[in-house]
Amino acid sequence: MSAALELRGLTVTRRDRRVLEGVSFGAERGEMLGLVGPNGAGKTTLLRAALGLQRREGGEVWLGGAPLERLSDARRAFLAAYLPQERRVAWNMPAEDVVALGAVGLPAHQALAVARECLEQLEVGALARRGVLDMSGGERARVLLARLLATGAPLLVADEPAAGLDPEAQMLILERLRARARAGAAVVVTSHDLALAARACDRIAVLHSGALAALGAPRDALSPKVLATVFGLEGALVDAPGGLVLSARRLTAQRTPASVDGMAEASVAPRAGEPYA
Amino acid sequence: MRLAALLVLALAAAFALSIAFGETMLSLGQYAQALSDPGSPPGEILFAIRAPRGACAALVGAALGLAGAVMQGLLRNPLAEPGVLGVSAWAGCAAALAITLGLGAMAGALETAALLGALGAGGVVAVIAARFREPETLILFGIALAALGGALTALVFNLSPSPVTTAEILSWLQGSVANRDWSDLPPALAPMGLGAALCLYAAEGLRMLTLGDESAAMSGLPMARLRVAALVGAALLTGASVSLAGVIGFVGLAAPHLVRGAVSDDPARTLAPSALAGAILLTLADLLARVIPTEEELRLGVVTALFGAPLFALVAWRASRSWRA
Known part of the structure; x- marks a missing residue:
């Protein structure tokens, strides 16, 4: 089976500054991959370029066995879903309506049923009718993650889904993502909490100044040497x-x-x- | 659905009021005469003067209400309104130029000029929007475009050949549906209908934009196309409104906020109710303009601004919640 995501020599330049330089790795279905690195290492740029949200200067991106360029918007959405780091929501829509945005293409009542199920998984089922702007930051983060889960995409990409949350919520969020990986999805997640990432992920990719510094099982990728040189x-x-x-x-x-x-x-x-x- | 039914009823009531009342007070006998014989003088007042005027106000209100809801959804900003990207400023400027050039007397020339002005500005904005995704950037460009349109209008004033022309432009810019008759409506219906269709087509995209550009881009919807549809649709609606009634503020800003709570803040479901609310607001504003006993009839744009400004403050107060979030 082809990898859910395959990067080959990904290179991105922004304002004459090389942000990513020849990054190659992939994520298989059934696997949870953690992407870590210091601030400014290029993690978010990598995720955005991998999904076609950011122009790249070189390299190839394959989603679900097809080159990114050949995918229609709809096909790309079917193959991959993205949770941006930014948690701003423009309107005070009820949580379940926001989550239902993830279930594109389903009839309204089915999308709503999926949304409620995903909110339950993140233990905020009781807040289904509450406006997302009337929630705490932690509650909103769960709602937005529920939106990602509601897509049911075979590749889930989450940028800092647990940042700024209390420890219990962080663990819950990574647990739920991990459950999706166990259920057959490929999950790519960034985190600044190295221990949290190491515990939740099957493999860790370490990004340093736009290049891949290490890739492998958490203990190998985050070896003392990598901790010293990268972090x-x-x-x-x-x-x-x-x-x-x-x-x-x-x-x-x-x-x-x-x-x-x-x-x-x-x-x-x-x-x-x-x-x- | 219940909301829509309620709004339709309210609009029907507002329209009935706008036909029943006006500058001339009619006696019960005259009402009876008007209803039994529409060709009689009271009948003329009701059905040939007030009704087309009311219909015009409702149509313009609906277009502005819809365009306002679309702009707020597209820019993810509760303070956006149809003119925020400079469309009405350019429509007004083009109309002012047409008046100065003496085209005011030519049937349809003013209206066409306003619509072309709006479409020109809308086209520029659409090109910019394709290049810059961030709503903040778009708003800044819009402010520049609006300021330029305003400056050019001022220049037209400045160079205007006679005080009569200046007065004509000024009066037109303040907005009014006075003396509109049934024949004025059809030319505006085509751009408004097309604009409304484009806006409704873009509705799903507006809803998806609630979570930001990137989530929307990854949703599978053809966002680039929907964004242009929303912009061009709103420009057509705004341009057609200006061509029919001049520049009228606040309706497009206020209408979406009046209905937003009833549709759970959903930008897509805000569109139709906002159009209805805009129609009600402008119908009532025009009624006020007629029945307030002033020497010279109040201009519609003046009435909406007078009542709209306090509402604007209230809206800003309530909207501050979403900025803090």
Whole structure:
């Protein structure tokens, strides 16, 4: 079976600046691929170019086994769906109507049924009739992800779907995307939370200054060497009871004790004899 | 559906009022005479003077209400209105030029000039819109285009040969449906019908734009085509409105907001109700213009601006919610 997404030598230039340089990789159906990299590495540009939303100077993009150029708008929408990082919604439409926008081509009542089902999956079914502008940022992020899921596309591309959310919501969102991958979709997701990405994804692609710096299983792709050269971190992904965590500090600032795993493992239970507040 | 039925009823009521009342007060006997004999003097007042005028106001209101809803949906901006991209300014400018050139007396010349002006501006905007997707960029270009249209109109004033011409232009620019008769309607119906059809064709695209350009582009809809359809459709509606009644503000801004809540803020479902609401608003505004006892009859554009400005403030107040989000 052909890959859901295949990039070959993808090159993008913006305002005379080379943003992506010969990036090649693919995403198979049934796989969740994490795209990580520092700010400005070219993650969003890569996603947009991969979907034809951004002009590219060189390279090829194949969606569902066909070159992107040969796909009609409708066919492309059938093969791939996109959740942009931007969460602005212009009008205060009810959540279920917004999610139903994802189910293009279905009759209205069926689209609405799909929308409610997707909202349930993201545990915001009770908010189906609430206007999206009357929601918290976290609620809206779930609604927009539900819109992505409602497309039922074989390739789901989500740009920072979990950014700015509380830990439980972040985990829920990546869990739901992962469930879609298990159900046979290819999922490509960007994240700045390396541990979260490493835990949820089958493979990680690391982008650095517009080029692919590493690609492989999370631990291999996010090796101490990659953490140092790409992210400027001294440390490693380490096992913890809840899954992989990132234990690292900034390479230059010696005094920063940024031991994330220490925080993750810190007890939130009250000490013996201390009453719950 | 219930909303549409309600609006149609309200429009029928507003239209009936606009026929029943006006500058001349009729006695009950005269009403009876008018109804039994439409050719009688009271009948003439009702059916040959007031009815076409009311129909004209309703038609222009509907066109502006629809164009306003389309512009708000396309630009994703609650403060957008039919003239935001400079279309009405250019329609007004072309008409002013036609008046100055002495074409005002020629049947249909003024109307054609206004429509051409609107289409010219609409064409420029459509070309720009194909190049720049962001609504902010489009609005900025629109402001520039509108300012240029306004400046050229001022230039026409400046160079106008006589005070009479100046007064004629000014009066026309303020907007009115006075003295319109049935024969004025058909020439406007064609561009309005075409414009409305284009706007309704673009409705799905407007709904999809709620989530932004990229989500819309990935939705599978032919967005480039729908965007141009919406722009050209709105330009036709606005141009035909200006050609029929001059430049009338606020109706296109306010109408969509009056119905938006009843259709769950859906930009596509806002279109038809907004057209009906615009028709009701302008029919009532024209009625007000006639019955307010002033020495010189109030111009329709003046009435909509007088009542529209406070509404505009209210709309801005309520819309601020979506900016904060």
